[in-house]
Amino acid sequence: MKILLIDTCGASGSIALAGAAPSPAALSLPGRSAAERLVPAIQSLVAGLGLSLAELDAVAVVHGPGSFTGERVGLSAAKGLCHALDLPLVAISRLAVLASLAQPPAGVPHPSQSHRDPGSLTASLAGWGGWVVHALLDAGRGEFYSGLYANGLCLRESLQPRDQLLAEAGREPQQLFVVCEPAVAQSIAELAPQLVAEPTAASALPLALARIQQRAFDDPATIDANYLRRTDAEIFAKSIAVAAPPLSATQPGTPARPPARNARQPASPMTSPPVHLRPAIASDLEAILTLERATDLAPHWPPSVYAAILESAIPQRCLFVAEKDNSLAGFAVGLLHPAASERIAELESVVVSASARRAGIGRALCRAVFDWSRSQGATELILEVRASSSAAIALYAGLGFTLAARRPRYYRDPNDDALLMRLLLEREKGEQPNWPTAESSRDCAAATVPVN
Secondary structure (H helix, E strand, C coil), rough: CCCEEEECCCCCCEEEEEEECCEEEEEECCCCCHHHHHHHHHHHHHHHHHHHHHCCCCCEEECCCCCHHHHHHHHHHHHHHHHHHHCCCCCCCCCCCHHHHCCCCCCCCCCCCCCCCCHHHCCCCCCCCCCHEEEEEEEEEEEEEEEEEEECCCEEEEEEEEHHHHHHHHCCCCCEECCCHHHHHHHCHHCCEEEEECEEEEEEEHHHHHHHHCCCCEECCCCCCCCHHHHHHHHHCCCCCCCCCCCCCCCCCCCCCCCCCCCCCCCCCCCCCCCCEEEEHHHHHHHHHHHHCCCCCCCCCHHHHHHHHHCCCCCCCCCCCCCCCCCCEEEEEEECCCCCCCCEEEEEEEEEEEHHHCCCCCCCCHHHHHHHHHCCCCCCEEEEECCCCHHHHHHHHHCCCCEEEEEEEEEECCCEEEEEEEEEEECCCCCCCCCCCCHHHHHHCCCEEECC
């Protein structure tokens, strides 16, 4: 059986192919380069073994917790492959993989050899010989991603503050703590954790084989990333006030600054060509990829992610495009978080070509995602933006977004903080969304819209 394994959740990513040779073949994806290199790396790995993608039998993906962007990239690529090739999918927790690398005390059988959905388990904390494997990953903000495993079962996966972790450790003496990050090992040195090498895609093979043998497959249409923190959706869902500095003079309730003497003015709607805004279709894919690659700070995703959206293989996502002068001027991607405690949507990406900026196109694309989110029952919209992107922050503030939190050093190449912003989507009485709720974008009506 030929199994492709994908892991892009850590500081670096990797892929592996098992079953085509006596030992798995593997490739690493250095740094946070998975978005650009994942799909070409998969093609190279498969071709290097004299195979084609059509000869694969299954795909296994490590779906978190870890880097939010990495989780999405890896899972989206796996979903796209499974959809296109009609392959079974197995999604595995990174904590379970880490737990499987722990070395138990002499004479004690290893209590973590498989992984199951924590929500379906009723097992007690008693493992083989009374031992429990406790896997920990750094979650930032003084917290840990925590996974408890015993007797081949996942007992719990959660987000834990250090104080809570230490208190619980004192109540359960027979725990094997395993970590793969030196900083985590140092921060809980009193628990004597085992420090192992960072898990790779190949490390997930034993767990993937066990799931495949049990035919415990995941549905590519519904499986989500194992965020644990829910990409801050749970943070936004709580009705708490968060102190925030002023975002921009264009924030609602503050006067707009007068334009500079020689500032470029938005094009007049009376003289500029009309902008055609519509849901994307399959023939837009090449133009979308060209624009995305030409925009340095845009999220760079594998083509399979966009293709899956266009084929309606990812129904919880929308993709809108803006056309001007019969060419692509911009696009926007939205995501619905169905597993959050409330119906929360995310504005994942807004990209406008350099020649079409400051003409209201970005604002119009955002509003299209707003309306789609409302049509899906979302009550609020969230987004992440670079702290240095003053123009984007001003755009979002002008649309009503407010600052909810700040994630230090979240972005790489270049390094930057992430601002987390939210917008309540309260529908006025009698208001109807501008976009229909059809399953496929092919069923949505296009329209020429004002963008000023």
